[in-house]
Amino acid sequence: MKKIEAIIRPINLEQIKDSLKAIDIKGITVTEVKGFGRQKGHVEIFRGAKYNVDFLPKIKIEIVTTDKKVDTIVNIIQKECCTGEIGDGKIFILPIEDVIRIRTGERGEIAI
Numbered sequence: 001m002k003k004i005e006a007i008i009r010p011i012n013l014e015q016i017k018d019s020l021k022a023i024d025i026k027g028i029t030v031t032e033v034k035g036f037g038r039q040k041g042h043v044e045i046f047r048g049a050k051y052n053v054d055f056l057p058k059i060k061i062e063i064v065t066t067d068k069k070v071d072t073i074v075n076i077i078q079k080e081c082c083t084g085e086i087g088d089g090k091i092f093i094l095p096i097e098d099v100i101r102i103r104t105g106e107r108g109e110i111a112i
Helices: 010-022 067-081
Strands: 002-008 029-035 042-046 049-053 056-065 090-095
Touching: 002 010, 002 067, 010 056, 010 067, 056 067, 067 090
Parallel strands: none
Antiparallel strands: 002 056, 002 090, 029 056, 042 049
């Protein structure tokens, strides 16, 4: 089993969600996050004062899945998020040792 974490632009979330539903991905966790990297932020003016916005709003998607679905999910995220511009995001793939469904006690892939 693997955990896929993707940091993406907020505008891409709905399309990714719809594409994942289409391949029968039953659950994702979405968190609003802020970060900076090569995109470098921007300058805004508020009440006549300029200030730097270093941390830009992003969305973090987390999906735990079987090993055989990883490539399909990664390809969907890349397809939906790639503009070729700085700030498209990143995808991280991590190993998962075990999953336990609290309600039933099921373990492993069946608990996903």
